[in-house]
Amino acid sequence: MVEPLQQPERRHPLRRTRQPSLPPMGRSRAGMLLTRAATEGRFALQRCGECGAFCYPAHDVCPGCLSTDLKLTDAPNGGILVSKTVVRVPADVYFRERAPWRIGMVKLDCGPTVIAHLHADCREAEPVRLSLQLDKAGQAAAFARPAGDTANAADDRQWREMTSPPKFRRVLVTNGRSAVGQATAAALVAAGAKVHVGIAEPWKPFEAGKALEGCTVVPLDVTDERSVRDLAADIGGKVDILINTGEHTRPGGLIGRQGTATIMDEISQTYLGFVHLAQAFGPAMRARGADGVDSAAAWVNVFSVYALANWAAFGTTSAAEAACVSLSHCLRAELRAGGVRVVNLFTGPLDTEWFQTVPPPKVAPKAVAKAIVSALESGVEEVFVGDVAEDVRQRLEANPKALERDLGA
């Protein structure tokens, strides 16, 4: 039985902010296969190409037949909880601070027995579903939840360590002028967050309308270092989730463009905007990764999927976004010390003005917003939103050169 999460109290005036600690981080190269699956929200294990057995933990050779042909393969996630243990005085600092901590042995229907973190409502000898979650150190950890739905399941204390739920958290959505920004803000309000929304150039007309009901609008121009710093001075210490919805899209390739003014704008809005946000908000978020129920938890970037594979029709925009993907990996490494995760969403063409002449399928801003909330609640790190984005992902894996030729056609 999980008690519903309560609105956290305001901070005690005399208490030091809890410093983040992390669970053990070391994984073998083979073990990183599971981390990859966890980032995408897949339940996958190594499977032997010769004897067909699934294996866990990660191995370099098949424990059954000694084959080295072990590929990460999606696996059925059902099992039975064989035994349950509550660790009351762990030696590790991270778990000690969070004790008592439930773990258990799960016999998977697909074969292996897994030691997993347990949701509070898991019962011995009953069915559970296993997932691979990213822990605070950013590594895969097996997590067992009851097979069926239970009350307040998402409020489970251990589950919350593996996810970044927006409920009762304070969120900054960086671009309230864009359709994606507005849909995101509304979705987060609905998910129980307190939302600040940034508006650049407040001297330009802006009608928030219904979209931003329940949000607080704040001045934020990500292209201006000072504007970003000023906002961080005001609310930087209470931004638990930052959602970077820059969305500066301009059609046009490289050599067809005269000069660099438009390209500088793209870099300024997209890449430097990200830099300014990270420098202003990153340090406080990293320091507040263990600051109670509403600790800093996640940084979300909304990117175009063409950041991963340049679409010549939007060539320089794609390149600016590609730079941001690289930067996000740096930020992820730097925020990891605080247990703050960086989530990247990759979208296909959006159903917005700048993709007006692009034929469907296009991604509705609401679908992006829904995917953001879902990513935070499920704890994934890489999300592809929409059919086009998913297609690009699959084709990048299958044959990146074929994709490159098609996108340049």
Add this chain to the structure above:
Amino acid sequence: MAAPDPLDFAAAIATGALRVVDLTATLTPDFPVIVLPPEFGQAAPVRIREISRYDGRGPGWYWNNITLGEHTGTHFDAPIHWYTGKDLPNNAVDTLPAEHMIAPACVIDCSGEAAADADFLLTRAHVEEWEEDHGRIPQGHWVLLRTDWSKRSPRDYANLKENGAHTPGPDADVMKWLVEERGILGFGTETIGTDAGQASHFEPPHPAHHFLHGAGRYGLQCLCNLDRLPPTGAILITAPLKILNGSGSPLRVLAVTRA
């Protein structure tokens, strides 16, 4: 007649007999710039990036890198800015005659009219009425349009509506007349441009740009403190940055008047 001694001028300023008025807005990141439809190239707003501030990046000194457009903040328009002036000699900020950078100004106060109507247009009749009180506008003078627009909040200053910007300016007829019949050196405003907010619908479009620059004359915009100038008798010091083939330049505009 002996040439006047420039040191007399310096002495008059030092003693306060002449007053220096700064007509320049501070360059800040959030000062409005001209807005074009987003598929066009845009004027860059002011951006200030610290190089160091007595810290690890430079322990003993503070300095910034800045970026901004030629037409950002209080700025000067050279004839080459408009197609009508593109073939004139010495039409860019690096080649225009230095003598033009110090010149007298007439100030026409339309602050009451502009307060009543954001789309107020200066007409020839307004200027002729002004001339009845203050005399004919002499050749080679600046004409400055005082609207007190510089006192507005950034939002009301840009005053962007669904159908474009609504800010005061001159009509086409008065611009042609000022340039051709009065031989003015240039036209200055407090608004973002020398033209009215709706001037793209005028005939010709953007008449201030059209006629001024076509005749090799200049524009000044985003001025402030025009309410501290007399209708006649002030001189303006307007030295744009010497940008290679520059179409305009942010600049410090100073006026000197009797105390």
